[in-house]
Amino acid sequence: MLFLARILSLAISIATFGVVRAITDDMDMIAWAISTGAALLAYLILHALLVRPLLKRAAKRASKKIIKHYARGGNIAGAARIARRLGLGKDAATAVAEEHQDALVRAVANHVIDEARRMYVKSRDRKEIRKYLRKQGLKESTIDDVIERIAGE
Numbered sequence: 001m002l003f004l005a006r007i008l009s010l011a012i013s014i015a016t017f018g019v020v021r022a023i024t025d026d027m028d029m030i031a032w033a034i035s036t037g038a039a040l041l042a043y044l045i046l047h048a049l050l051v052r053p054l055l056k057r058a059a060k061r062a063s064k065k066i067i068k069h070y071a072r073g074g075n076i077a078g079a080a081r082i083a084r085r086l087g088l089g090k091d092a093a094t095a096v097a098e099e100h101q102d103a104l105v106r107a108v109a110n111h112v113i114d115e116a117r118r119m120y121v122k123s124r125d126r127k128e129i130r131k132y133l134r135k136q137g138l139k140e141s142t143i144d145d146v147i148e149r150i151a152g153e
Helices: 002-023 029-071 076-085 090-123 126-135 140-152
Strands: none
Touching (some): 002 029, 090 126, 126 140
16 A cells, blocks of 8 residues: 555656746746646645555554454564554665554553453452452562552542
């Protein structure tokens, strides 16, 4: 999809600036400058209408694929490969993979804390909360911090 967006962007730029160059070939400098400005404006409008939606769709698709990869137990290298297949460079793909991993970890942690908070509001039983957090795989020091945070709210 990114490849299609690049091709479309190239075609738009060649068409708009090629047409302007052909039309303004025999005009004086002021008319050429004005028509070049109009061509630039036309290029930006066409780019916004035709290319940006493709880029947004490609970014959403990439995010979904990377999150599914992590949800299945994948690692950063696999997520970076997914991003590379979608047209990103090596460094950009690694950065995107790390950002998605961090976002997924934060989302899971927030979900666990919110569930513990609901349980605490419902029962006010710290032992039950501790049992739930152990079941989720948290360390004892983290469990104590989470319980104090929830009880403090």
